Amino acid sequence: MNLKRMMAALFACCLVGAALTGCGGKSESSVNKNGNASTNEPTKLTAIFVKHSLTKDVKDMKWLSDLEKKANVDIEWQQISADWDQKKSALFASGEIPDLLFNATKNSDFVQFNGLFEDLSPLIEKNAPNIQKMYSDHPELKTLSTQADGKIYSTPRYKGLWPSSTATMFINKTWLDNLGLKVPTTWDELEKTLIAFRDGDPNKNGDTKDEIPMDFNPIGWSFTPKLLLGSLGLPLSDDVPDGYFTEDAQVKNFYVDERFKTLMQFLQKLYSENLINKEAITQDYSKYQSLARGNGSTAKVGFTWGWETGDRFGNELKDQYIALPQLKQHADSTDELYWSYDYYNQNFGDNAVAMSANSKNKDAAMRFIDAFYEPTVSLQVLFGGMNDTDKGIKDNGDGTYQILPPADPSLDPGSWKWTNTFADNGPMYVADDLKDKVTLGTDMQAVFKEKSVYNDLLAKADLKTNVYPQAFMKYSTEDINTMAMNQANINNVTDQQWAQWLTTKADIEKEWGAYVAKVNRVGLKQNLEIRQKAYDAYLSTLK
Numbered sequence: 001m002n003l004k005r006m007m008a009a010l011f012a013c014c015l016v017g018a019a020l021t022g023c024g025g026k027s028e029s030s031v032n033k034n035g036n037a038s039t040n041e042p043t044k045l046t047a048i049f050v051k052h053s054l055t056k057d058v059k060d061m062k063w064l065s066d067l068e069k070k071a072n073v074d075i076e077w078q079q080i081s082a083d084w085d086q087k088k089s090a091l092f093a094s095g096e097i098p099d100l101l102f103n104a105t106k107n108s109d110f111v112q113f114n115g116l117f118e119d120l121s122p123l124i125e126k127n128a129p130n131i132q133k134m135y136s137d138h139p140e141l142k143t144l145s146t147q148a149d150g151k152i153y154s155t156p157r158y159k160g161l162w163p164s165s166t167a168t169m170f171i172n173k174t175w176l177d178n179l180g181l182k183v184p185t186t187w188d189e190l191e192k193t194l195i196a197f198r199d200g201d202p203n204k205n206g207d208t209k210d211e212i213p214m215d216f217n218p219i220g221w222s223f224t225p226k227l228l229l230g231s232l233g234l235p236l237s238d239d240v241p242d243g244y245f246t247e248d249a250q251v252k253n254f255y256v257d258e259r260f261k262t263l264m265q266f267l268q269k270l271y272s273e274n275l276i277n278k279e280a281i282t283q284d285y286s287k288y289q290s291l292a293r294g295n296g297s298t299a300k301v302g303f304t305w306g307w308e309t310g311d312r313f314g315n316e317l318k319d320q321y322i323a324l325p326q327l328k329q330h331a332d333s334t335d336e337l338y339w340s341y342d343y344y345n346q347n348f349g350d351n352a353v354a355m356s357a358n359s360k361n362k363d364a365a366m367r368f369i370d371a372f373y374e375p376t377v378s379l380q381v382l383f384g385g386m387n388d389t390d391k392g393i394k395d396n397g398d399g400t401y402q403i404l405p406p407a408d409p410s411l412d413p414g415s416w417k418w419t420n421t422f423a424d425n426g427p428m429y430v431a432d433d434l435k436d437k438v439t440l441g442t443d444m445q446a447v448f449k450e451k452s453v454y455n456d457l458l459a460k461a462d463l464k465t466n467v468y469p470q471a472f473m474k475y476s477t478e479d480i481n482t483m484a485m486n487q488a489n490i491n492n493v494t495d496q497q498w499a500q501w502l503t504t505k506a507d508i509e510k511e512w513g514a515y516v517a518k519v520n521r522v523g524l525k526q527n528l529e530i531r532q533k534a535y536d537a538y539l540s541t542l543k
Helices: 003-020 062-071 084-094 107-112 121-127 129-137 139-145 173-178 187-199 225-232 258-272 285-292 309-320 343-347 362-371 375-383 413-420 442-458 477-503 508-539
Strands: 043-050 073-080 100-102 154-158 168-172 212-214 244-247 250-253 301-306 321-323 348-355 393-395 401-403
Touching: 043 362, 062 073, 062 362, 062 375, 073 362, 084 107, 100 362, 107 477, 121 129, 121 362, 129 139, 129 362, 139 154, 139 348, 168 173, 168 309, 168 442, 173 309, 187 212, 187 258, 187 301, 225 258, 250 508, 258 477, 258 508, 285 301, 285 309, 301 309, 309 321, 309 413, 309 442, 321 442, 343 348, 348 362, 375 393, 375 401, 413 442, 477 508
Parallel strands: 043 073, 043 100, 212 301
Antiparallel strands: 100 348, 154 348, 168 301, 168 321, 244 250, 393 401
16 A cells, blocks of 8 residues: 555544444344344444534434434434545545445546445335335436436435525615615616615615625625626526536537626626625625624625525515516617526435445445435425424424424524534435425525516526536546546636636726637537537436
């Protein structure tokens, strides 16, 4: 073993510690000759869960301990909430991984570390009735979890209760009213509104310098001005990173689209007029959130993007804001309007749970995985336990359920969910027949109400021409490696360029041709060809 491999193995051992000491060890008293659970001691398993930074210790989740007992397993959990991408490289390279990996893998891992993960297909057929039912109800979920080699190395997630868009555009209606302004409907009107926000002390605290007219995350992220590309007739979908979208069944990239140039020219003008937060380029998400939550009842941000008013602005400020419909570029614009159609991204997910190929207790591990996919258990995975300890869900006793408000009144419902349970990071199948049986929390009710302003635009989504569900795309090992290398080079150019264009007085029109040529040259042209091939293969599976 060379030094590099020795160091990787040592790091991996430190990472999982005692959790992996018995990895693959078999408790003979817990399984019978067929590998099924007996009435004796539970089967001991090890597991890693890559969780949200807010999520409490899983050992404090009663619904989870109840599930372990029901499946007759005893899980030794290792919980990771930061820097997993860096840590997992050493762990996976060591070849020693726990029995189960929750929210810890990507499709590329199964290619890069071939042989490390178990093909779950036979185990699902043998001992996973809930997953079988999920695949029968939604065959596309089986497609999602099946790799290019025809094997299933991890199970998916489906929640089906979420809307068809990730982001909403928000504007402070209180500020508009304080300044006697109407809700803007065009880019031109938005600019005039932002100028009034800058100069008119709209929060009425006597300080004309503490308002931020417009704020956003870096453009490649979810809550950004990239949504305004829909003003120009560009159909974004599934919140795909790195700028990819489809139009007329052709895979394209908005970073080299003329409409992106138009957007950047508009944003550059706003920035030069001191209408955009100077830290929009560099701020992390926590800073982005905290800034919008203002100071007590004093709002700081006028126009922005986010998930839902309570989540974005906090309980004290949320009522000041309204959802803003998509804007036209100009009053006389003839461009068809779109809003990003993110249904697949919001409701489907891959790589919920994977299993070590070296696990000695595969039947017990599969039984535990399958237990998560019983629909009422999945509700608890998503919203918290249905018991007096976890206080996540109320069982009404008539086949209906109510998502409870936060037991901690200092938290908004979204933060409470992420604190109290696995939330969106867990394995789940919230079956479609539960949709009419679950009363969602106030945050999700608000989400649907706020995002309803985009319903007409979202109805334009055509699954065969202008929706790009990236998670369903399958690639060869060679293509994955090629795209990853190319994308790193592409991002180095695009990230630097849009930031420079935003913050300087560069002549975007003059620089555009050379910029596009460079992006194509460093790998975009090849990536588009690879993605088009995979997208065409995906389209062939649609009826």
